[in-house]
Each structure stands twice: as structure tokens, then as C-alpha cells.
Amino acid sequence: MKKQNLAATIALAVLSLHAQADDAAKPQGFLEASKLSLSSRTYYNENDDHSAGGINQRETVEVVKLDYKSGFTQGMIGVGIDAQMIYGLHLEGGPGHHLGTGSTIWPSDRDNSAQDDLARGDANVKFRLSKTELHVGGALAPQLPILLANDSRPMPQNFDGGMITSKEIDNLTLNAGQLEHSTGRASTNSTALSVAGATKGSNQFRYAGGDYKVTKDLTVQYYYANLEDFYKQHFFGLVHLLPLGDEQSFKTDLRYFNSSSDGKNSSDTAGYAFNNNGGYAKHAGEVDNVTWSTMFTYQLGGSKFLLGYQSVSDNGGFVALNQGNVTADGKPLAKDGSNSEDNGGNSYYLYTNALIGTFIRAGEDTSFGQYSYDFVRLGVPGLSVFVNYMRGNDIKDAKLTGVTHTEWERDAGVDYVIQSGYLKGFGTSLRTGSYHAGGTGIANQDQTRLIFNYTYNFL
Template identity: 30%
Template sequence: MRVMKWSMIALAVSAGTSQFAIASSQDDSKGFIEGSTFSINTRLLYFSRDFRNNAPGTQSRREETGLGFNGLYQSGFTQGTIGVGADIIGLLGVKLDSGKGRAGTGLFPNGSDGRAQDDYSKGGGAIKFRLSNTILKIGDQYTTAPVFASDDGRLLPELPQGISITSNEIKDLKLQAGHFTSSIAQSQSYKDSITDFSGAKVGLTEANFVGGVYSWTPEFTTSLYYSKIEDYWRKYYANVNWTHAIGNDQSLAFDFNIYDTKSEGAGLQRAEKDGTTKLDNRALSLQGAYTIGAHTFTLAAQKVTGDGDYGYGIDGGGTIFLSNSVGRSDFNAEGEKSFQVRYDINMAPFGIPGLSFMTRYVTGSGANTGITNNGKEWNRDIEAKYVIQSGPAKDLSLRVRQVTYRSSDGVYYGSASLDQLRVYVEYPLNIL
């Protein structure tokens, strides 16, 4: 589910410093070693999911705790017209607590006996080239495009393999393109372990995308992307984002997203044999937020029209930049309409910088699941987060999120009722 909607826009706003052709980043290259950075992000994650009304004899609870290490070395670029560099990624997940009857949270790989592995690792590297303000990268890399986005919602992130190009040659315009042929799932350590939207481990054959983000003004940005996932679908994505300051401590923000998806190829044909509807749909959301001082009030509406659910997964677990993709559900069923109300408070003005709270409620109806054409569901999240602001533990964060999810029979996930708790403790360490 997605957590990168606003960060994409922030990247676009900051991409450019002159009227048409901007100053070349390659001209300022410090060198392969001199421009290097190395960081390790440590994540402790407790994950609990309590199924409230499962059938007798089925698993009623999943509960696991793990420790993840995400190391990233990024070299600088060699000097000259075309700079050359390299990125190296190393990921390690360690089981701290689990059990055969509690496994299955998605934190760890499970063995044939149903038990979680004690540890697992993955990693890789990429070579990169820079010409002016355009970077070509070949190899293992994280992705954030709205039509191909790797997920980082568990202990370790997804890790795709392929080719990407990012260009910031024109002021306020960011262009992206990619060609990817495999991906490592969050809880796995081998390529082609990614699952499709039906949950089948079929592996990614080929994903191609192109698109860009343009900042018309510091307050107004738009984006447009196209992708084709071989054997699955083609997608169009568009976004409009507008923010406006009202005085010193008030602002308005509006965010509109739309996906147009049409299925094609063998992957969907296989799914149809299992009763999955062929996809030809539009998924759209509109979100508005009003901030006054420490308080932010948000309303959002979302709708899926056409045939089938909004499908994603084989193109990355984060490829759903829709407002109502939240703690448990994406509210993305065929015909489903959903509404969200959310409240955030930043405690810095009250003398506690780094502390924030969030709560939201999303309700959906009209879901066509094949069992019912009026499936209903709702999701409530309550979250507290604290980030240490200074001292030896600066940037260490603690985040606690409790989720309550309920749905009518026939709407998603095999359980109409569950409670979920996640506790994240993260410490980013910048070594270089």
C-alpha cells in the first residue's frame, strides 16, 4: 500500500534551478570516492494480526518480531563528460520472535514446515552513468515511479533488477523511464519471487514504463506515466497536486490521482481460469487537506469504475498512489466507492518537537467481489510517532500503529474482521 504519494511530488518540485537548461551536475562531480555516501538503516518491527472470526481450525493469529538492516553505499561519479559510479545494497533480516502457529506476517520466508526462517539476506549492485543532469542506472535498485514502485512496508524492501533513466535537464521537469525484468519480494531472498495481484508467485517477466513530473509553479505540479507489464496489463497514471499557503500558519492542499488499467497477455488469462475478472477499469481518488497551526484535517474520496479490481503487485507492492490505500485495505474492488476522514497533529508547537499523532477512518461500499455486488468494509488507523531531535540518538524514531478492519462477507482477505498492531523502531546511521 502506498506511502510515497507526496514524496514523489516533493522530488519534482525541487528538480531544476534555471530557465530551460539547468547547470550540469556532472560538472560539479567530486569523484568516485570523494562523492561517496554510506548509510545503514536499522529497523525493529513487531507485527501482530488478530483474526477475529476465522473458521474453527484455521489460524486465528499471526505475530512475529524481526530486526532488519538496510545498508546502502552510493559512490560519487568520476569526473569528465560522462561520470561513472556504482551503488551497492545489502539487506539482512533476523527473526527475533515467531512460532509455527503465529507465522505468516510477511516478515520472513517460511520453510516447508510452516516455520519462519531464522534469518535471510539479499542484495546487489548497480553501475550508473551521468551525463549532465541525466543518470542511467543498470542493476539492483529501488523504484518510486507511480506505475512501478517497490514496497517497503515490512522488515526489508522489495528489490527490483533492471535499467532506469532519470533526467532533470529542463527546469522543473523530471523525466523517468525504466525496463525491469525481475524483482525480489520483501520476505524473500531470490529473484523472481514477486507475486502477482492474485498472490501467485509467478515472477516478473518484463516491465517497461515512461513518464514525468512537471512543476508549473512552486505550488502546482502535474505528472503523467505509462507502463506495460508483459502478460498482465498496460497502465496510464496521472496526478494533479496543488498546495497553497494562507497566511503564516494555514495552508490548503489538493491531490488527484487516476489509473487507467487494461489487462492483456497470458498472466491475466491464467487468472481468469481461477475466476478473476479481466481488467478494464479506472481507479481515481481526490484528497483535500487543510492545515492550521499544528492541526491538519483531511477528506478523501475514491472510486473504481469498469471491469475488475485495480490490480497491482507484479509491478511493485507500492504501485497504488491512491488516497484510500491505507493500513489494511486499498478499497480497490470493482465498483467500490470509499471515503476517508483523517486528522493529524504535530506536537512541536506545544513544546514536544518530533512527536505527532494521526487517526483516520475509511469506509467503502458497492464492492463487486463475485460473491456480492455490494460488499462493504471499513478501516480505522490510530498512529503515534516520535523522532529524537538531537543528541547521540538523533533521528531514531518510534512509530506505533493500531488498525481495526471490518468487512461484510465476500469482501477481501479471507477474514471479515481483524485487529492489527505494528511497532516500528528505526535508526538511520550515516557513516559517510
């Protein structure tokens, strides 16, 4: 692949510079501020699909990732490079335990069996002027309300294009950019950008917005995004933290999304329809949605109690990027499975984006709660646990007028990171969840994930 060759060339060149460059000849800051790390992720996924003919997925994979982030050259405009190389092995699964086409864990061969191994790489060039940075190229992982790159699987989801971040004004962070392709969390191929259910893609996702700290305890947000020929989206957010004394606080988090159709999605053009998450739509295939949520968190020592509510409007489901059905040039995936890797699945900036379900279909009102505890207060730093439960009601049936459905999910997890010694930073995460969908057309599922993470920093 061209991207792999590019990333490999850049990575080798940079390592060579580190080994050979004379101290006096080094560009100020480029090498001195460089960071080089090797990460390992061992990932076991077990998913019991309770639908008729459903696959009980059992897979273990190992992924190593080499990340290089340079500093910036000297001068008014600093220049640098970020590069990433990934290699993975499918360790275990066995016949009948790999999901095949559309797997969110690992790429599939033409016969829908799991690929033995994979490799991918990418890089971007970055520029800095004062407190403003521009990244152009690949290996981009935006973490914004209107686009969250997904890192919940063995490999991260990446994008290519251009992203700019500016902090020239105190307490104000501005973000803008244009993204053109995505490489999915279970893929080595890049694709155009799209939405769930569409078979065509776009090479233009534009966004702009910012976060402003009104006070040290109050942050307001606004972002606008446009996926050409699919949707336009406005986001408003407010986060307030109220200290209540020693080891106590009360946090309020308000989120509001307003999404509407754009271009070919508005005109019912073949291939550009949004499936509304398999649910109801006032106008079939069109994006038409308002989703808002409110969340309150009370912290007392190591305990956090979270309660929240989310509402999805009646006209259609929540929309976000999900390009699982298109290729890099925006065409449908081949029917022989030769390019059927999962390129979708980025996360949603919603508290209902749970282990299994998302609770984002038309008309759905969801109540949710979570309890978590950090054991540092009991003398066990690095250990934390959580349990949560969410229930969605009034989901509008996609075909039957006046009929509504309910879904629920309960999850639990434990995390531990070794704090000292040779394995300092070695992390273990266990997640388990049960999901039940009543009449929504989605299978009931039980899922368990066991993940081991370790990062070694060379520089």
C-alpha cells in the same frame, strides 16, 4: 546467491578503496561524494485474524542494512556504484504465530516455520550525463505513481533492471525504465513480475512519464506503464497547493488510473489471469479498470485535516504489480513451500492503501478522512500523531449479481524521532488498525506494529 556475492564483492572493494586510496589518485567525486550508512530496524507485528482457523500472528524480527552510494567519476560521463547488504534475525514468534506460506513479515522454511536468519544483497551501476542519471542492475526502489516499491515491512522490496531520470529542462522531471525481477519484502529470492492471482510471470515492465511544475504551487503528472502479457496503464495526476496566510494552506490532489489487459491476459491464457482482488470482473481474469480519487487537505499550524473520495469502476478491480505466486523465470511456486516467500506487496499510489485494507475492488466507492498533528508547535519536535477512517461501499459481489458489500477501517499512529544527543535520529513508530469486511471474503483483522529505526552515517 550470485547477487549476494556480487554485492559483497562491490562493497568490500569500495571500503578497501576508502581505506587505501591516495588522495591524489582518487577519481574526482567518486569517493569524496560517497555515502555509507548502517540502518537497524526492529519490527514487532501483531495481527489477529478473526476468520475461522485464522492465525494470530505475533512476530519480532531485527534487520540491519548496509547502504553504500558512491559519487561519480570525473569526465563527461560519470560512473558510480550503489550497493546494499541486508542481514536479518527472527527474534520471537513461537509455534503457531508465524503465518507460514505467504508471510508478509518473514520468510518461511519448507515446514512453514520461520527461518532463523537471512542475508541478501544487490548492487547497481549508475551513469550521469549532465542532469540525467541511468541506474542499471539491482537494489532499485522506484517511487512513482505507477510503481511504489514497498518499505513497510522489516526488509525493503527491490527491483532489478534499468531506470533513467532526467532533469535537463527546468521544472520538468522525466522518468523511464524497464524492470525485470523483484525481491520481495519478506524474501531473499528474486522473482519475475506478475499480478495478484496469476501463476505466470513477465520479465518486462516498461514505463515512461514525468512531473511538470507549471508554477511553484501546481504540479501535473502523466505516466504510462506496461507489464507485458498482463496490463497497460495510464496515470494522470494534479497537485495544487494554495497558501492561505500564516501557517495555513489548502492542498488539492487528483489521481486517475486507466488500466486495460495486454497480451496473454487478453486471450485467457492459463496462468495469466488477474484475480481482481478477489472481487467481481466483467470478463473473468482480465484487467479492465478505471480508478480515480480526489483528496483535499487543510493545514492550520500543526494540524492537518484530510478528506477524500475514491471510485473504482464496475468492470474489475484496480491492478498493480504483485508477484507472490511466481519464481524468477515466471513459473508457479513450488507446492512444497521451498520457494514460498512473499514477493508481492508493493504499495499503491492511492490514499486508500491503508494499514490493513486497500479498498480497490470492482464498483467500490470509498470516503476517507484523516487528522494529524505535529507537536513541534507545542515545543516537542519529532513527535507526530494521526488517526484515520475509511469506508468502502457498493463493492460488487464476485458471484452474486446485484449484491454489494461494505468494508471499513480505522487506524491510528504515533511517531517520535530523537532530535539530539547520542541517539539523534532514533525513531519509534506505533501503528494500530481495525479492519471489517462485510461479506467480501476477506477476514476481519486487528493489527498492531511497533517499529524502531536507527541509521548511523559513516560517511
